[in-house]
Amino acid sequence: MEKQHIIPSYGRKRSHGLSDSQKNNLSTLYKFYGIDLPEDIIDPRQLFEGKFDKIILEIGFGNGEHLINRALQKTSVGFIGCDPFENGVASILKEIQKHDLKNIKIFNGDVRLLLEKLKDHSIFRMYTLFPDPWGKRKHHKRRLLSAEFISGMMHKIILTGSVIIATDHEDYMLNILENLKDIPRIKYCRNMDQLSAKPLCLSTTKYEQKALNQQRKCYYIRVYV
Ligand SMILES: C[S@@+](CC[C@H](N)C(=O)[O-])C[C@H]1O[C@@H](n2cnc3c(N)ncnc32)[C@H](O)[C@@H]1O
Structure with missing residues (x-):
């Protein structure tokens, strides 16, 4: 994957001061379940x-919530979760410990840094569920799913693997479909009925629930290598 100039695609790394128990989770549990960026x-x-x-x-x-559910359901698969948001990392570390899950590792950082360090064609599936939509035009450059990023993602997917992207933001969905257009050797569907159908493997996330409560439509883009 080519080196990219990284514009932050996330709002903040923590939402308020971390509580003592969150700090404790990060300092004691990350060493068991966390990933340090490999050289x-x-x-x-x-x-x-x-x-x-x-x-x-x-x-x-x-x-x-989605990552924990998947890891509980599929104990024969290794799951990696990636997020720079420390409050979420502190929560998930606690859940991993609670369920004594041996099949999850967490990277507390920008996925673009981690992907650069992963061998090509080594990931079976990637999920990116309700990525920050950065709705205002002047913020579009902060959207994670640029053509360059998606192309880099596809290089990491094994033959017969897939990427699943969910969003409740129609403009972002159309932008992602546009970005997929020039990527060679992938298959995906542009049909609205299929884009509205939720893949069976997905459980509900916090942002999806928020969208559904506000009666916003959700879209699910499946991309196959
Ligand atoms: C809108 S939230 C959605 C969270 C969750 N997937 C859900 O559906 O409830 C987007 C998440 O993506 C994370 N994020 C943004 N940019 C990222 C990046 N470059 N690498 C990894 N995670 C990122 C944010 O920190 C945030 O937790």
């Missing part, structure tokens, strides 16, 4: 000492 390129299976053949990456897990 060299790695095969992500190494993060789990080779115990899992299939690796799934969730980008921007927020409070982590």
Whole structure:
């Protein structure tokens, strides 16, 4: 993946002062379940000492409800979650400990830094669920799912793997479809009925619930290699 100039795609790294228990989670649990940025390129299976053949990456897990659900359902798959938001990282670390999950690792940082360090064609699936839409035109440059980023993501996906993107923001959805147009050797659907159908593997996230409560339509883009 080419080196990118990184414009922050997230609002803030913490929402208010971290509570003492959140600070404690970060300092005591991150060393067990956290990932330090590797110096060299790695095969992500190494993060789990080779115990899992299939690796799934969730980008921007927020409070982590979807990632925890998936890891509980699929104990034979290794899950990596990535988010710079420290409050969410502190919560998910606690949940991983509570459920004694051996198949999740967390990177507290920008996914673009981690992806640069992962071997090409090493991830079975990536989820990015309700990425920050950056609705105002002057903020569009902060959208994570640029053509360059999506193309870099696709390089990390194994043959027969996929990327699932969900958003409740129609303009962002159209922008993502536009960005997919020139990427070679991928398949995806532009049909509105299919874009509105939620993939069975997804559980509800906090932002999705918020959108549904406000009767906003959600879109689910599936991209296959
Ligand atoms: C709108 S929230 C959605 C959270 C969750 N997926 C949900 O649906 O409830 C977007 C999340 O993406 C994270 N995010 C933004 N830019 C990111 C990046 N470059 N790498 C990883 N996570 C990022 C934010 O910190 C935030 O937690």
